Amino acid sequence: MSPIQKITVTLPDGTQVPVSTGTTVADIAKSISDGLFQNSLAAKVNNQLVDLYFPLLENSNIELITYKSPEAHEILLHSTSHIMAQAVKQLFPEAKVTIGPAIENRFYYDFDVEMPFTEDDLEKIEARMREIIDQDIPVKREEFTRNELVKKFRKTGENYKVEIIESIAENEVLSVYTQGDFTDLCRGPHIPSTGKIKAFKLLNTAGAYWRGDSQNKMLTRIYGTSFSTDKDLKKYLNFLEEAKRRDHRKLGKSLELFEINEQVGPGLVIWYPRGAMLLQTIKDFWIKEHIDRGYELVQTPHIGKSNLWETSGHLGFYRESMFDSMKIEGDEYFIKPMNCPFHIQIYKAKTRSYRDLPIKYAELGTVYRYELSGVLHGLMRVRGFTQDDAHIICTPEQLNEEIMKLVQFSFDYIRKFGFNEFEVYVATKPKDKFVGEVAKWEEATNALKYALDSLNVEYSLDEGGGAFYGPKIDIKIRDALNRSWQCTTIQFDFNLSERFNMEYISSDNEKKQPYMIHRAIMGSLERFVGVLIENTVGDFPVWLAPVQAMVIPISENQNDIAEEFYQTLKKRSIRVEINRKSDTMGAKIREAELMKIPYMFIIGEREAVDKKVSIRRRKSNDKVVCTWDEAITILETEIVEQ
Numbered sequence: 001m002s003p004i005q006k007i008t009v010t011l012p013d014g015t016q017v018p019v020s021t022g023t024t025v026a027d028i029a030k031s032i033s034d035g036l037f038q039n040s041l042a043a044k045v046n047n048q049l050v051d052l053y054f055p056l057l058e059n060s061n062i063e064l065i066t067y068k069s070p071e072a073h074e075i076l077l078h079s080t081s082h083i084m085a086q087a088v089k090q091l092f093p094e095a096k097v098t099i100g101p102a103i104e105n106r107f108y109y110d111f112d113v114e115m116p117f118t119e120d121d122l123e124k125i126e127a128r129m130r131e132i133i134d135q136d137i138p139v140k141r142e143e144f145t146r147n148e149l150v151k152k153f154r155k156t157g158e159n160y161k162v163e164i165i166e167s168i169a170e171n172e173v174l175s176v177y178t179q180g181d182f183t184d185l186c187r188g189p190h191i192p193s194t195g196k197i198k199a200f201k202l203l204n205t206a207g208a209y210w211r212g213d214s215q216n217k218m219l220t221r222i223y224g225t226s227f228s229t230d231k232d233l234k235k236y237l238n239f240l241e242e243a244k245r246r247d248h249r250k251l252g253k254s255l256e257l258f259e260i261n262e263q264v265g266p267g268l269v270i271w272y273p274r275g276a277m278l279l280q281t282i283k284d285f286w287i288k289e290h291i292d293r294g295y296e297l298v299q300t301p302h303i304g305k306s307n308l309w310e311t312s313g314h315l316g317f318y319r320e321s322m323f324d325s326m327k328i329e330g331d332e333y334f335i336k337p338m339n340c341p342f343h344i345q346i347y348k349a350k351t352r353s354y355r356d357l358p359i360k361y362a363e364l365g366t367v368y369r370y371e372l373s374g375v376l377h378g379l380m381r382v383r384g385f386t387q388d389d390a391h392i393i394c395t396p397e398q399l400n401e402e403i404m405k406l407v408q409f410s411f412d413y414i415r416k417f418g419f420n421e422f423e424v425y426v427a428t429k430p431k432d433k434f435v436g437e438v439a440k441w442e443e444a445t446n447a448l449k450y451a452l453d454s455l456n457v458e459y460s461l462d463e464g465g466g467a468f469y470g471p472k473i474d475i476k477i478r479d480a481l482n483r484s485w486q487c488t489t490i491q492f493d494f495n496l497s498e499r500f501n502m503e504y505i506s507s508d509n510e511k512k513q514p515y516m517i518h519r520a521i522m523g524s525l526e527r528f529v530g531v532l533i534e535n536t537v538g539d540f541p542v543w544l545a546p547v548q549a550m551v552i553p554i555s556e557n558q559n560d561i562a563e564e565f566y567q568t569l570k571k572r573s574i575r576v577e578i579n580r581k582s583d584t585m586g587a588k589i590r591e592a593e594l595m596k597i598p599y600m601f602i603i604g605e606r607e608a609v610d611k612k613v614s615i616r617r618r619k620s621n622d623k624v625v626c627t628w629d630e631a632i633t634i635l636e637t638e639i640v641e642q
Helices: 026-032 034-038 072-091 119-134 147-156 159-166 230-245 248-254 273-292 304-313 340-347 396-416 438-454 523-536 558-570 585-594 605-610 628-641
Strands: 004-010 016-020 042-045 048-050 060-066 106-112 138-145 172-179 181-183 198-209 216-227 258-260 269-273 301-306 326-328 331-335 359-368 384-394 420-425 460-462 474-476 484-493 517-522 551-553 577-579 597-603 612-617 624-627
Touching: 016 026, 026 034, 026 042, 026 060, 034 042, 034 558, 042 072, 060 072, 060 517, 072 119, 072 172, 072 181, 072 216, 119 198, 138 147, 147 159, 147 172, 147 181, 159 181, 198 230, 216 230, 248 258, 269 273, 273 359, 273 396, 273 523, 301 304, 304 331, 304 340, 304 558, 326 577, 340 359, 340 384, 340 396, 384 396, 384 523, 396 438, 396 474, 396 484, 420 438, 438 474, 484 523, 551 558, 551 585, 558 577, 558 597, 558 605, 558 628, 585 597, 597 605, 605 612, 612 628, 624 628
Parallel strands: 004 060, 420 460, 551 577, 551 597
Antiparallel strands: 004 016, 042 048, 042 060, 106 216, 138 172, 172 181, 198 216, 258 269, 301 331, 326 331, 359 384, 384 517, 420 474, 474 484, 484 517, 597 612, 612 624
């Protein structure tokens, strides 16, 4: 018999513990204290997440993952999804399981069932989940070859699992987790036993196409959440209620802003008059800000010949996100997914000198990208959207200054809409797939860092997160619920200027390739509006409100004078509506409040005689009676001061 080998385990505080090979992380936790073992969910061994019963075979650094560890929440979420799937299979044996990942603060699992789950079903599933948790069933990990698992899941009729496994390379060793009568394909890690789940809630059901593709079968998705304490669960459920109150899809309908109509097509937005006015107000502000900062406005077609997209590389690198082509007079055309190739054609229309640079083209260009039906979500993820696109074409010497201007412009612009908290990232060269010389990547990345450092902007590195054609700055905004949203992108491009042979005549009379920067401050205008709606609950500042004021005659006797005041406001470019309905005064005020109109100008018998109005501000019972000119001054002053 060979002697038992000894290895050394190093704890986070530097303590070194000699143990026998095969000792598990759980054994280490128990040797420290039973309390630590009871509170441990998983571990990090040499910085890799593993299960608590992972056997140690070599000298290792270990860190126990407890309920308070940052990694714990995702493990709890994913483990709870398995418990939910087990409960579903026990209650609905005919259900086929698909995938059940953890997402931000939630988990979901998709099932193929004959009839979608009801609210009563969710209650039954929750009750069965509690039984499984109370039984404290051990969770065991096993490894198999791909072919072994195909046979295993085919035998149990889990065809979706078979499809997933068959898409994996044949030589892969795969893992499954088993708890009682339920086994699922998963790389883990998972909790050591079901009793580790402390607080959970099933949230809702939804339809979801298999693999997000509308050509596939519609499945039933169950969403849920899981936390380490009831307090944290309650806090999150309150957050969800507030998020529901702010849902831009619900507010978009109630405030008569937009619609996504299935007859028109999923992911395609119809803007109602008030929504279109909101968009136009943002566009007008965008145009003014760009002209003031030296940009030139351009406008380009919605479609282009296939050779344009071949040259740009979109057909090679981006084809799956483009809509199918169309044949016109024997030529193949594509609807545009981006605006950049058109802007390059404008640049190349004549010879450029270094004296002409930088050139800054800006366009509110509507683009179209094929997104799977399963990922479409209101204004946040659509198939047709407007990019606040700009391209800066400059010399290497102008690079640092132009990046600094872009960063400052982005912050100034976004703050105007009430966003003041940002997360900034510098995304660097991908490890494998990239174009351009490494030296140029370093120069461009350093320019991004230099701009942020010079402006004293804190940022994090997103290592390898750049596009294949250049590094970038990403700016994410935080909303009223502390959610993070991707907003500004400042993106270098070593690819297009070379592909399209862009040139300028340098000071030494040589042809050189300019640097090109893609830039979008809002990103997608549609998504920005969606975030804006949820951030403000549709209660926009006066300068932005699609309807800034409502003129309300108390009775039909004041309709004529109210109409005169209404026309006066319109001539002053105030966005105003008039309510001539025969409703009661209270009903008219309620309607204006529900539509979140900032100002109500009320005209009764006395006001009509004196050519005055009673001003009522939204969410206030206070009224001020003043002349027409005074009322207009009050409104215009607030617009200017915002």
